[in-house]
Amino acid sequence: MTIPGPALAILAVCLPLLYPAMALQTNWRRAMRYALPLLPLPALLLALGADSGWQLELPWLLNGGLWAMDDLRRLFLLLTAVLWAVAGLYAVGYLEDRHLRRFCVCWGLTLAGNLGLTMAVDIGSFYGFFALMTFAGYGLVVHEGTDEANHAGRVYIVMAVLGEMSILAGLLLAASAAGSQLLTELPAAVAHAPQRNLIIALLVAGFGVKAGLPLLHFWLPLAHPVSPTPASAVLSGTMIKAGLLGWLVTLPLGEIALSGWGALMVVAGGVGAIGAAILGVLQRRPKAVLAYSSISQMGLMVLMVGAALADPERAPVLFSVIGLYALHHGLAKGSLFLSAGVSLPAGRMGQTIVWLLIALPGLSLAGLPFTSGALAKLAMKAGLAKDSLDFELAGYLPLLMTAGAVATLLLVLRYLWTLSAKLKTGRNPPMLTAGWLAAVAVSLVAFWWMPWGVAGLVKAPVWLPAPYQLWALVWPMLIALAVAGLALLLSRNRSGARP
């Protein structure tokens, strides 16, 4: 059976967009809460059931609308739909009644924006959905109403507005160079525009705010941890990827070799991957550690964007690797964030299982064999292989990737460490548990049936990596374990010295 893409696309966007209207009825509060996980379902069906390639023309919309689906967008749509669904399920159990309607309204609008931007091909709707997500997301960040949340919200909104303006200026210049209102026309036009560097700078910076590019990331470690846990999960899991998608659809990737910009992005990615890890292990709160881990992981994706900018031949391959990596990271990071709000069962056996399920998505991030992370890491390694890349900094990439892997595991260990001090034993609301387990299951199991494809790089699914690949995955983890052990030993000694 083929599912009609365009009709489903409209439903996928309109359902969360119209859902806030339920807030008009004071006594629909309960229904609103239980509707949360249902909102992304049409989008999920669209991502799984409809083949990419459909197009939907909406000539009356803004400056002429066009929504469509290709393989890259499909991965982003899938990630968005899945993560919002499991986070929505989790939220049913997590949320308190206070300001519930306000939270739900913001949730629906943010979701609509996040889903819409993965399908939008005309500039107007893409930018519109992007802005909707940004502004409605503010409500998720400041929801708790604490001074800390308000401060985080202020930093978030200031940087977001600056980012939006940078994007607006970049898109205006790019659209004017292209003489078109379609994103698909932009990369080629930007590549040959006289103001190329200005346009690229504006777009890199504008989307970079959302993607947590170093120096534009300040809002992220403040905002991601203070929001309610399900919101943290979608902020760090999918909304951060909207910036990445923005780059992929607007920058002149695969058009011309931009070695300067490529080098800049590679450096930025490296600084993000390593720097965020250093700052992250110093954090005391679990969700703050995870926020830095997101910046660090995004750094690796920025690295790949940089390589694709520098080497147009390699760009198409890197596209699919970036898509795969984004999907893997989004699902794993979402699960990790959701685990920050669970309680431990009383029995020892139960506790072990819960800890295992908390830890596995984290280890997946670090590239544990037989996880999505192993696949993504191997694909990245193949995609960034030195001999196939043709630009100056290519030689440093393997080193950076290894350092990134070490940093990732250190952050995950730090997260588990800080979390162990915080987790209480007790009962979880059933929906909360269901949401978390679903997230873990999707990240560890369902991932393997998702339509990612990295043809020619890694044979999918790699249930059994070759021995040399296994070693490549494992030795950075061993270094990280050694470092963590050393740190633990040192802190023990120090506390032992003081009786």
Next chain:
Amino acid sequence: MTLEEWMPLFALMISLVASLVIFALPEKGYVRRTSVNLGAALLKLVVVVVMVWGVFHGVNYGVSFTMVPGVTFVLKADALSMLFAGLSAVLWLLTTIYAVGYLEDSPNRRRFFGFFSLCVASTMGIALAGNLFTFFLFYEMLTLSTYPLVVHRGTAKALRAGRTYLIYTLTGGAVLLFAIAWLHSMAGDLPFRDGGHFVGADPDIHGSLILIFILLMAGLGVKAALFPLHGWLPQAMVAPAPVSALLHAVAVVKAGAFGIVRVVYDIYGVEASSALGLLEPLSWLAAFTILYASTRALWQADLKRRLAFSTISQVSYIILGIALVGPLAAIGGLVHLLHQGIMKITLFFCAGNYAETLGIHRIDEMDGAGQRMPGTSLAFTIGAFGMIGAPPLAGFITKWVMGSGALAVDMDWVILVLVGSSLLNAAYFLPIVHRLWFREVKGSWPEERHWGRLETSPWLLWPPLLTAVATVVVGVLASLPFSPLSWAELIVLRESSP
């Protein structure tokens, strides 16, 4: 006389007659007065819709009389007229509904609604005026009919604001009259004509033309609140909310902006004004006004004062758009005539609702008002985001089209102005939105009134909700025929191929 001749007269007379009837009715004739008001507003809307349809299909509505030899009274409906007339007709209806609710139980309502209708009749005259003389006639009638509205409350502050208003506008009017007379003595009675009259004008009169242009802009710039002639506007916000709404969205400031569009397009002609070097300085002045007024708005603690400075800034978008010469930028400017009207009237309606329902006037009193008045606050939020230029709302369409237009004529600096203005708008609107929804209520409201189940009187609630919906619709559906954007494209198409 044929129907085509009658229609513009009819559109004008409806409000004029309504005004006279209201003056004739007794103060206590509440129901009759409201019926006349609403009936006239509805009737006019129908007439305007018919005319819009006609103009779209190329019907020429027009009528002229000779007053004295050499001076004619001309009413004519072209696409540009209908842009302004349409705005005026739609918003008059909503503002009337709003004013009925707002002035419930207050004294002197006969006087208020009489002048209110007169004011709308003037805007209709301005929209349909076919030459500078007719335009001037209604332009001054507008000044005189709005004065009683500004001072309606009769407080010392209101009277002071009214005096300032009169000094500014009458002086502006005198300058305008002088300029028109000078132009008349040089070139005779000039009807508004697509493409203008001075393409390839005799170089000998260039000096005079430039001087006259400056005087015309000075005269019209007072009402359009162009820097440095904007001083009256922030003071005039003491007027009752429906008056402010009308003043800021349709009547006064738009009359000035509309006049500037008429002079540039239909008297001088874009090509000629550009060749005379008049438009570039005008664009700088407009750009400066945009940024200056937005900066001033940041420091206002009073909600209506902040909105007033925002108006000064936004109206200059219209002027900037036409001063950029290119067709696309012009579309951006013209469409903002409507967009700004819809968005700003929403914000003023909401400001009025907060004042009437909760006694809130200052921004720092607005904490948590979203819980008490969700409908009004939703409308305010949409209006505010529209002003910032967030997609897919009306303001975004303006900014996108104007930005593209500026790039098309290599005026890249305009992008900086647009971005700067958006940032400033965000800086003075977003904190209010935050207060509305994300702060807890501080104790009790200054002066709370209750209306049963609804958050406020339905007369006050529906108009802002409708204009907020319109703010979304004209943005989202910008590419539909008869949307403001499509209509502005039609105007520019007809102006450039007379």
